[in-house]
Amino acid sequence: MGASSTLLMVSHGHCLLCFSCLVTLIAHFESHLKPFLFFLSISLSLSFRRLSVSVLMGLRLPSKVLEHIISFIDANEDRNSVSLVCKSWFETERRTRRKVFVGNCYAVTPAAVARRFPKMRSLTLKGKPHFADYNLVPDGWGGYAWPWIEAMAAKTPSLEEVRLKRMVVTDECLEKIAASFKDFKVLVLTSCEGFSTDGLAAIAATCRNLRELELRECIVEDLGGDWLSYFPETLTSLVSLDFSCLDSEVKLSDLERLVSRSPNLKSLKLNRAVALDGLESLLRRAPQLVELGTGSFSDDLDQEALSKLAKAFAALKQLKCLSGLWDVLPEYIPLLYSVCPRLTSLNLSYATVQMPDLVDLLSRCSKLQKLWVMDLIEDKGLKAVASCCKELRELRVFPSGADLDETDVALTEQGLVSVSEGCPKLESVLYFCVQFTNTALVTIARNRPNFRCFRLCVMEPFAPDYRTQKPLDEGFKAIVERCKDLQRLSVSGLLTDKAFEYIGKHAKKLGMLSVAFAGDSDLMLHHLLSGCESLKKLEIRDCPFGDAALLENAAKLETMRSLWMSSCFVSFDACKILSQKMPRLNVEVIDEHPPETRPESSPVERIYIYRTVAGPRLDMPEFVWTIHKTPEIGVSNLAIKHCCGRFTFHTLYLISILFPLRC
Amino acid sequence: MITELEMGKGESELELGLGLSLGGGTAAKIGKPGGGGAWGERGRLLTAKDFPSVGSKRAADSASHAGASPPRSSQVVGWPPIGSHRMNSLVNNQATKSAREEEEAGKKIVKDDETKDVTKKVNGKVQVGFIKVNMDGVAIGRKVDLSAHSSYENLAQTLEDMFFRTNPGTIGLTGQFTKPLRLLDGSSEFVLTYEDKEGDWMLVGDVPWRMFITSVKRLRVMKTSEANGLAARLQEPKERQRNQPV
Numbered sequence: 001m002g003a004s005s006t007l008l009m010v011s012h013g014h015c016l017l018c019f020s021c022l023v024t025l026i027a028h029f030e031s032h033l034k035p036f037l038f039f040l041s042i043s044l045s046l047s048f049r050r051l052s053v054s055v056l057m058g059l060r061l062p063s064k065v066l067e068h069i070i071s072f073i074d075a076n077e078d079r080n081s082v083s084l085v086c087k088s089w090f091e092t093e094r095r096t097r098r099k100v101f102v103g104n105c106y107a108v109t110p111a112a113v114a115r116r117f118p119k120m121r122s123l124t125l126k127g128k129p130h131f132a133d134y135n136l137v138p139d140g141w142g143g144y145a146w147p148w149i150e151a152m153a154a155k156t157p158s159l160e161e162v163r164l165k166r167m168v169v170t171d172e173c174l175e176k177i178a179a180s181f182k183d184f185k186v187l188v189l190t191s192c193e194g195f196s197t198d199g200l201a202a203i204a205a206t207c208r209n210l211r212e213l214e215l216r217e218c219i220v221e222d223l224g225g226d227w228l229s230y231f232p233e234t235l236t237s238l239v240s241l242d243f244s245c246l247d248s249e250v251k252l253s254d255l256e257r258l259v260s261r262s263p264n265l266k267s268l269k270l271n272r273a274v275a276l277d278g279l280e281s282l283l284r285r286a287p288q289l290v291e292l293g294t295g296s297f298s299d300d301l302d303q304e305a306l307s308k309l310a311k312a313f314a315a316l317k318q319l320k321c322l323s324g325l326w327d328v329l330p331e332y333i334p335l336l337y338s339v340c341p342r343l344t345s346l347n348l349s350y351a352t353v354q355m356p357d358l359v360d361l362l363s364r365c366s367k368l369q370k371l372w373v374m375d376l377i378e379d380k381g382l383k384a385v386a387s388c389c390k391e392l393r394e395l396r397v398f399p400s401g402a403d404l405d406e407t408d409v410a411l412t413e414q415g416l417v418s419v420s421e422g423c424p425k426l427e428s429v430l431y432f433c434v435q436f437t438n439t440a441l442v443t444i445a446r447n448r449p450n451f452r453c454f455r456l457c458v459m460e461p462f463a464p465d466y467r468t469q470k471p472l473d474e475g476f477k478a479i480v481e482r483c484k485d486l487q488r489l490s491v492s493g494l495l496t497d498k499a500f501e502y503i504g505k506h507a508k509k510l511g512m513l514s515v516a517f518a519g520d521s522d523l524m525l526h527h528l529l530s531g532c533e534s535l536k537k538l539e540i541r542d543c544p545f546g547d548a549a550l551l552e553n554a555a556k557l558e559t560m561r562s563l564w565m566s567s568c569f570v571s572f573d574a575c576k577i578l579s580q581k582m583p584r585l586n587v588e589v590i591d592e593h594p595p596e597t598r599p600e601s602s603p604v605e606r607i608y609i610y611r612t613v614a615g616p617r618l619d620m621p622e623f624v625w626t627i628h629k630t631p632e633i634g635v636s637n638l639a640i641k642h643c644c645g646r647f648t649f650h651t652l653y654l655i656s657i658l659f660p661l662r663c
Numbered sequence: 664m665i666t667e668l669e670m671g672k673g674e675s676e677l678e679l680g681l682g683l684s685l686g687g688g689t690a691a692k693i694g695k696p697g698g699g700g701a702w703g704e705r706g707r708l709l710t711a712k713d714f715p716s717v718g719s720k721r722a723a724d725s726a727s728h729a730g731a732s733p734p735r736s737s738q739v740v741g742w743p744p745i746g747s748h749r750m751n752s753l754v755n756n757q758a759t760k761s762a763r764e765e766e767e768a769g770k771k772i773v774k775d776d777e778t779k780d781v782t783k784k785v786n787g788k789v790q791v792g793f794i795k796v797n798m799d800g801v802a803i804g805r806k807v808d809l810s811a812h813s814s815y816e817n818l819a820q821t822l823e824d825m826f827f828r829t830n831p832g833t834i835g836l837t838g839q840f841t842k843p844l845r846l847l848d849g850s851s852e853f854v855l856t857y858e859d860k861e862g863d864w865m866l867v868g869d870v871p872w873r874m875f876i877t878s879v880k881r882l883r884v885m886k887t888s889e890a891n892g893l894a895a896r897l898q899e900p901k902e903r904q905r906n907q908p909v
Contacts, residue, residue: 134741138803139795191746217748245748326752350752398749401757432743459743490744516742541741592803623802 066092076101098122103561105143105167106586109614110151120156122186123148127167129564129608130514131539133191136566136606138590140621145169145192146176147619153180161186168192174199178206185237186212196221197246204230214242214269225250225273231258238262242269244293244324249273252281259285269293272326276301276309283312292316294324297332297351306335314338323347323372330357340364344391347372349398355410359384369393369425374400375411375432382415386422394428395419399459413440420447428453435466436493441475445482454479455490461517461542464494471495477502480510487534490514500524504531512537522549529553539564546603547574554582562610570607572625573600578609579627586612589625747793754810798826798853798884809876815868819855826884854890857882866890 061069070093073079083093098121102108105127114120127143145167152159159181169192177184184207197220203213204227228243228250238258243250252274259265265286270279274295283289301309319339328351343365348358349372358373358381368389375397377385385392397411413436420426420443427450436458445451464471472493480486480503487509491499495518503513504527511534518524526549528538538560546569557563557578572595579587589595590606616626745753793806805825812818855867859878867875867882 131741133746134744135747135793135806136741140804217746219747349749352756398745399743399753401753432745457743461739461742514744516744592801621802 063088063092067096071096074099095119099161100124102126104610104612105145105148106614106617107561107610107612110148111155112614114151114155118156120152120159122161122163123152123159124163124165125167126165129539129562130166130537131541131564131566132166136541136564137608138621138623141590141624142617142619142621143167144619145173149173149176149180153177157181158183160184163188163190164192165190166192168194169199170194171196171199171202175202178202181207183209185209188212188214188216189218190216191218193219197223197225197227197248200243201227201230204228204235205232208232208235209237210235211237211264212240213238214240215245216242218245220246222247224248228258229254233257233261236261237264239264240267240291241265242267242293244269244271246271247273252278256281256285262286263288265289267291267321270295270324272296272324275299276332277305280305280309280312283309283316287312287315288318289316290318291321291345292319292323293347294322294326296326297324297328298326306332310335310338317342319343321345321347323350325351325353327351328353330354333357333361336361337364341366343368345370349374349396352376352400355381363388365389367391372396372398374398376400377415378410379412379415379418380410382411383418383422386418390423391425392419392423393425395423395426396430397432398430399432413437416440417443417447420444425450427451430455430457430490432457432459434459435463436472436475437465437467438470438472438475438478439465439467441472442478445475445478449482450485451479451483452485453488454483454486455488455514456492457490458493461492462494463492471499473499473502477506480506485509488512491518492516494518496520497523497527500527501531504528507532509534511535513539515540515543517542519543519545522546525549526553529556535559536561538562540568541565542567544569547571550574551578551581554578554585557585557609558582558611560611562608564606564608566606568607569603571601572598572604575604575607576600576627584611584613586610586616587626588620590623591625592623595625751793754808758810794879794881796822796825796882796884799886799889801826807882809879814872815875818867822855822882822884852887853884854887855882856885856890 066089070079070082070089073082076097076099079093079097083090094116096119097117098119100113100117100120100122101124102113103126105125113123125145125148127145128137128141131137132141132143143166145164149162153176157180160183162177162184163186167189169189174195177187184203187203187210192215195218200213200215200220203210225246225248231238231254235258239262241258248271250271250273255274255278259268259282266289268282268286268289269291270282270293272295274282276295276297276299279294283292313335316339319342322336322339322343322345325348330353333353340361341364344367346362346365346368347370352374353361354376355378358377362368362371362381362385366388369391371385371389371392371394373381373396377397382397385395395416397415411433413433416429416431416433417440426448429451430453433456436456441456458472465475472491473496476491476495476499480489486507489503489507489510489512491503491514497520500519500523503510507513510532513528513532513535515538522545524543525540525545528535529549530553535556540563543565550570551574572589572591575587575589579585586609588608589604590608591604620626793808795804796807797804807818807821807825809818812821856864857867857875857879858864858881860880864883870878
């Protein structure tokens with residue numbers, strides 16, 4: 001068979017999807033499979049992004065063949081595209097998807113997800129909006145993991161991995177996971193709360209094949225360090241353990257024994273309570289570690305203990321990531337020198353190390369790709385980073401003083417400018433600084449057009465360019481103009497509507513934007529919603545915009561994951577109208593005061609709007625209001641056809657147009 | 664058809680006050696008293712004028728954050744955007760630093776062992792930071808930064824500001840505006856209670872301040888009538904923590 005291209009045109013005259021050598025490739029199945037799939041997935045994704053649909057007409061691939069092909073496709077974005085091609089591709093794809101990602105736990109019901117993906121092995125869920133990290137979402141708002149765990153326990157008991165972010169996880173959830181999923185391997189909880197160390201004990205005791213247990217920045221009711229002793233002696237499969245957010249001391253001997261019997265342990269992140277003398281014995285038992293989070297680094301050690309610890313560090317030949325280092329004393333920093341040349345990731349954001357010591361340390365880290373540090377590094381330190389760490393891809397600089405009005409720290413915009421000059425691979429920045437200038441932003445943009453993530457937090461709200469007293473509009477304009485691939489942006493400082501006009505005009509790939517204390521009027525929101533084509537998440541606080549822009553751009557909201565607004569001028573009336581007009585959006589008003597107690601045109605405290613096929617949620621606390629809770633509006637005209645919940649959101653439009661649905 | 668609503672900007676009667684946000688740190692008052700019941704009362708969006716320019720030294724010391732000074736960037740809720748774990752860590756560093764400074768200055772500190780603990784080895788046990796505050800009859804809880812306070816009076820003042828002065832629409836509390844609340848002396852309708860590390864609920868004020876801040880887990884503003892037999896009231900608030908969806 002010749003290598004002729006096969007063009008398939010859809011009978012309805014939609015766009016083309018070109019398959020080269022389709023038949024040939026299938027005949028020569030194994031050898032040509034990978035290029036075919038690569039090509040297939042690329043063309044599908046390209047087709048989809050041009051909002052075109054291609055249908056495979058007349059070419060029926062045996063389902064086993066199709067299944068085999070699709071099983072090679074890993075990325076969920078590609079799989080979502082595949083599922084749009086036609087009904088049989090949808091069916092085949094859903095039966096082979098193992099890793100399921102749900103970006104908003106209220107966008108779809110657990111039952112629908114369980115039904116759609118029976119072979120699910122890994123579930124990743126996100127709950128509360130991002131601003132919950134900063135105490136802007138009241139306790140009790142929602143984000144409960146229980147309904148998901150319950151549904152999966154019943155429908156997909158072969159689930160092995162659960163990753164949750166910003167959700168409420170109770171001890172019952174953890175016990176249910178331990179009891180229901182026989183081959184459970186991975187539990188990663190990020191910024192979660194609601195559970196205690198008792199729940200951890202249940203996981204430790206019951207999950208025979210546990211590989212990863214990671215608690216990242218969770219709020220845990222700490223009932224003591226006993227939970228660690230519940231890992232049975234037969235458990236030898238541990239690859240990653242992170243309990244850095246817990247307070248209580250675990251028994252060192254339990255930890256030592258656990259580490260000793262875990263030959264595959266690659267990542268170990270201790271909590272602050274693990275003292276320095278304990279660290280040495282742990283490192284000695286796990287020289288194969290790739291990631292290490294130390295405990296407190298400040299005990300008084302004698303000379304012998306110090307040299308033993310130095311030896312233990314030197315033995316970590318595979319170590320790439322280092323974190324922890326709470327309270328590290330300057331005289332202990334040389335202990336780390338031996339691992340520096342191999343480090344790709346260093347988190348010093350909890351280490352109160354002064355600039356000279358930081359420079360000594362960082363100048364040895366030539367392979368560093370990710371650096372998290374406090375502003376104690378100062379401009380001088382960042383200059384050193386710029387000259388030594390040429391592989392740097394991500395930089396985060398956090399403030400070191402809780403009392404943020406201390407302006408005696410020598411970190412200014414110059415630090416970031418140096419790094420942008422010296423580090424050609426820099427693509428992700430989070431920078432806290434007291435004040436900034438437009439010139440600096442323009443320079444940074446010119447140096448680093450490859451930014452994917454740029455988050456600048458000028459800590460003084462409404463701070464203008466401190467040299468010219470002008471707003472920072474021009475600076476951020478340079479950023480969005482130059483950085484064509486910018487996916488995430490946080491703006492701050494004094495900004496007028498013009499800044500948002502620039503963002504709307506240029507930031508075409510922007511997926512997530514955070515705004516605080518900015519803008520002059522509704523125009524700001526209008527620019528963003530009408531301009532930013534790829535916008536998925538928008539979070540805004542304390543900005544003076546109101547109802548008009550929101551209502552005018554209502555359709556845009558269905559193309560986004562979510563919109564958060566707090567302390568703005570949106571009225572309850574507008575929320576009602578929006579909710580009536582857009583049944584596939586949940587418009588949640590988070591406000592202490594019931595709607596009846598004030599005029600409908602008065603502003604509400606917080607709004608959270610998100611698209612959903614699950615309808616209104618049933619677990620709202622008393623301070624969350626949606627249209628369904630207001631008697632005078634009623635529910636009848638807002639009933640959502642539940643069959644639509646079977647499909648992903650993208651497919652909703654397209655498949656409903658092309659194929660009759662079986663509801 | 665979308666009905667044309669008035670632009671928020673033009674509608675100058677309705678503006679937001681800071682007090683409606685969740686409380687964290689001391690509640691910032693923007694110069695307008697919270698008095699009056701109707702929702703239509705003017706508050707104000709924070710503007711640049713509310714934040715004294717960068718670099719000017721504050722009159723208030725770190726020792727006392729009592730509410731007289733204008734809102735600082737650190738007093739605005741959720742600003743700067745730093746996660747709570749990190750915030751607590753910063754706050755602890757601050758506490759360690761000031762405790763060390765105090766000792767160096769030779770000031771008298773209540774318990775000597777406590778200072779030794781705090782200055783040399785921060786073993787993670789002195790975790791002072793944001794703790795939750797709930798009040799009977801108020802749906803949304805608050806969080807308050809204990810380390811930003813130096814005494815019971817300080818704390819009581821903050822809580823009064825948080826719950827009573829800045830919620831003009833809160834049902835049932837409109838009568839409380841004009842008089843100071845006096846949460847601590849038992850003379851008002853409410854008392855301040857706390858849950859300690861052992862899970863017992865106690866009246867605030869009995870132990871020295873420093874001992875209090877190391878043992879408090881959360882606070883509750885309780886009706887005086889319900890505070891009788893305090894030791895007996897335990898499980899109900901705890902139960903509310905177990906979030907069971909409907």
